[in-house]
Amino acid sequence: MQKIKRNRAFLKWAGGKYSLLDKIIPSLPKAELLIEPFFGAGSVSLNAEFNQYQLNDINTDLVSLYNIVQQQPIAFTEALAPMFVASTNLSEFYYQKRAEFNNTTDPFRRAVLFVYLNRHGYNGLCRYNSKGGFNVPFGRYVKPKLPSQEILQFAKRFKNASFTNLNYKESMLQAPEETVIYCDPPYIPISKTASFTQYAANGFTIEDQRELGDLASKLVKEKKLTIVISNHDTALTREFYKDAKIKSFSAKRFISQNASTRKPVKELLAIFDSNN
Incomplete structure (x- = not known):
């Protein structure tokens, strides 16, 4: 198997795909354009080789941050550096900056605080x-890294x-022909305490999960596309992705807060291909 060059995202991200790149990247066919409707921290696009990227996320703070980093990377890293010293890695300082983040409307300052909170938060x-x-x-980390x-x-x-x-x-509906779409939605929970759907202010419901599968089936019938979706491997996901080719595997992600009961989980890739 071809060795995959791995670039790390600059944000810490629950459910990030860095550890699963060897499963995901080979499942993305060659194309000019990759679309990610659930971009998150971006580990997949950071490591997938496409000429064009359309990167979307429902989190307004995240998209604003990325636009600022894209346009002003050096000024942004210079503004961020003073937030990564010993005196800023204290709970009192953290909660002051969290309050500032929740009250400021300045996009650049909000982006700096977002990265600080991300790297110092739990x-x-x-x-x-x-x-x-x-x-x-x-988060009480010993020495958070300035990325x-x-x-x-x-x-x-x-x-x-x-x-x-x-x-x-x-x-997804804006996707042109000959496009690859990779979807990493909030996962269907496999236990009552494992729901991470409050990623943005609005949740991602079971009905949303069903509609994502239905939309993928519809689009590959109407256009020459490939759509790949990540999720937990459950009876529900297999029902929602019944029109797709399924690749199942164990992931090194752990869902339990109790260390003594942590176990690897089963995940899947659902591949909807108009050529099938």
Whole structure:
């Protein structure tokens, strides 16, 4: 198997795909354009070789951050550096900056604070309360890393990419012919305590999961496309992706907070191909 060059995302991200690149990348056929309707931290596009990228996410803060990094990478890393010293890695400082983030409307400052909170907050979570306030607690890391090189690499790779803040359906419906779409939606929970659907202020429901599978089936019948979807391997996902080719595997991701009960989980890739 061809060795995959691995570029790391500059954000920590719950459910990130860095550890699964050897499963995902070979499942993406060659094409001019890759569309990601659920871009997240971007590990897949950072490592997949396409000439064009349309990168979408429903999280407004995330898309604003990426547009700023794309346009002003050096100024952004210089502004971020003072946030990664010993005096900023304290809970009191963290909660002050979290409050500032939730009150500021300045896009550049908000982007700097977003990265600070992401690298210092608990477990790489991106979570908002019902009023849209970021509410991830302090992470208590020994020495959070300033991801300056990763930010510059991100800006270089996606210099000409398009970042959009749309509903995933809008992003997919705009896809031209001969396109690959990779979808990494919030996963269907496999236990009552494993739901990460409050990624943005609005959740991603079971009905949304069903509609994603239906839309993928519809689009590959209407256009010459390939759509690849990641999710947990469950009876529901197999039902929702019944028109797709399924690749199942064990993932090194753990869902339990109790270390004594952590187990690897089964995931799948659903490949919808108009040539099938």
